[in-house]
Amino acid sequence: MKEGEVHQFTRIAKAIDYINRHFKEQPSLEQIAAAVHLSPFHFQRLFTEWAGTSPKKFLQYISIGYAKQLLQENRDISLSEMAFQTGLSSSSRLHDLFVKMEGMTPAEFKNGGENLMINYDIVDSLFGILILASTAKGICHMAFETDKNQAVAHLINRFPNAVLEQKSDEIQQTALKFFQSDSSQLSEVKLHLKGTDFQLKVWESLLKIPMGQLTTYGDIAKEIGKPSASRTVGTAIGKNPIAFLIPCHRVIQASGQLGGYMWGTTRKAAIIGWEGVQNASQDE
Numbered sequence: 357m358k359e360g361e362v363h364q365f366t367r368i369a370k371a372i373d374y375i376n377r378h379f380k381e382q383p384s385l386e387q388i389a390a391a392v393h394l395s396p397f398h399f400q401r402l403f404t405e406w407a408g409t410s411p412k413k414f415l416q417y418i419s420i421g422y423a424k425q426l427l428q429e430n431r432d433i434s435l436s437e438m439a440f441q442t443g444l445s446s447s448s449r450l451h452d453l454f455v456k457m458e459g460m461t462p463a464e465f466k467n468g469g470e471n472l473m474i475n476y477d478i479v480d481s482l483f484g485i486l487i488l489a490s491t492a493k494g495i496c497h498m499a500f501e502t503d504k505n506q507a508v509a510h511l512i513n514r515f516p517n518a519v520l521e522q523k524s525d526e527i528q529q530t531a532l533k534f535f536q537s538d539s540s541q542l543s544e545v546k547l548h549l550k551g552t553d554f555q556l557k558v559w560e561s562l563l564k565i566p567m568g569q570l571t572t573y574g575d576i577a578k579e580i581g582k583p584s585a586s587r588t589v590g591t592a593i594g595k596n597p598i599a600f601l602i603p604c605h606r607v608i609q610a611s612g613q614l615g616g617y618m619w620g621t622t623r624k625a626a627i628i629g630w631e632g633v634q635n636a637s638q639d640e
Contacts, residue, residue: 365484365626367392368406371399372629373622375415385411406482408633417632418625424612426570435564435571435579454534455601457547457560458493465550469515472496476511477524478504482535482630483623486599487511489520490527494546498531498598500619514550514597534601547598558592565606568635570628572610594618600627 374391375383383391388411389399400410407414416422430438464471474496476489481500487507489497497514501507511520530545549556561579565571577589596604599619605627609615617624 364402364406365480365482367394368403369484369622369626371403371411372414372418372626375411376418376622376625379415379419407630408637414629414633417629417636418614420612422632423570423608423614427572427608427610427612430569430571435561435575438564438566438569438571454544455547455563456494456544457549457556457563459553459556460496460548460550464491465515467517469518469550472515472518474511474515474518474520475523475525475528476508476520477522477528478507479532481532483600483626488528488531489515490525490531491548494527494548495531495598495601496548496550498601500599500623531601545601547601549597551595551597554588555592555595558589559596559598559602559604562593562596562602562604562607565603566635567603567631570606570608573607573615574610576607606631 370392371388374388378387385400386396389396392399394402403411403414472491474489474491476487476497478485478487478501480486483500485501485504485507487497487499487501487504487510488495489511497511499507499510501510527545530543533543534545549559551559557580558576561576564579573586573590573593574583576593577583577586580589582589593604593607594616596602596618605617605624607615614621614624614628
């Protein structure tokens with residue numbers, strides 16, 4: 357990302373937050389631009405470059421009405437059927453086709469990960485500052501942050517006794533390609549995860565949600581054969597250690613409300629909207 361674009365998401369996020377809070381008033385382009393201290397022309401160009409569509413069109417993809425429509429359309433099919441219906445070659449199935457998970461062994465995360473050697477890097481992504489960490493087996497931590505020092509502190513807290521080195525590697529570079537709209541350049545990325553069997557099962561089910569689609573906590577519970585465990589499923593989703601690649605942002609409340617997100621509800625709305633735009637453009 358170019359130096360001048362480093363803080364682009366911060367402004368975009370403020371605009372999305374403003375639109376969400378004032379959508380009933382149908383704010384004009386001039387009003388939204390003023391809220392993020394930009395001229396209407398500059399804001400329109402910045403937003404369109406980032407989102408691939410206008411602010412007004414983007415609002416459609418993050419509205420409750422649109423979310424309810426998606427949930428209604430998929431009400432009677434399972435996640436597996438939803439994924440299958442997108443087609444084996446569909447770019448909507450990026451996560452299902454290209455992301456593979458492996459749980460850490462007890463020896464690997466024993467005593468705070470003392471047997472692990474972890475490379476990490478901090479980059480500016482489409483959705484803000486991102487820290488990626490990888491073992492020899494795959495990505496073990498990926499999180500959006502607001503501060504680079506805090507990003508490292510969170511990684512250390514997760515693996516306090518691991519050997520950490522700030523170093524970009526091929527595994528991380530493969531993961532970053534998922535932020536590109538061109539899926540033809542993708543190759544398989546592996547995740548090396550610390551979690552209980554139940555958590556791993558929940559996280560794996562999230563990979564089946566196609567890009568541009570949404571599901572509910574209750575549907576995830578049904579998918580893993582635990583229809584009465586929506587609350588426990590929600591807890592497991594909240595502990596997902598891999599932002600974006602494990603698309604927990606695609607899980608919302610049955611009411612159409614976005615619900616919580618470890619990395620902020622505005623960021624969740626931004627990702628859902630961006631994916632909706634990407635999906636629509638691929639279908640045209």
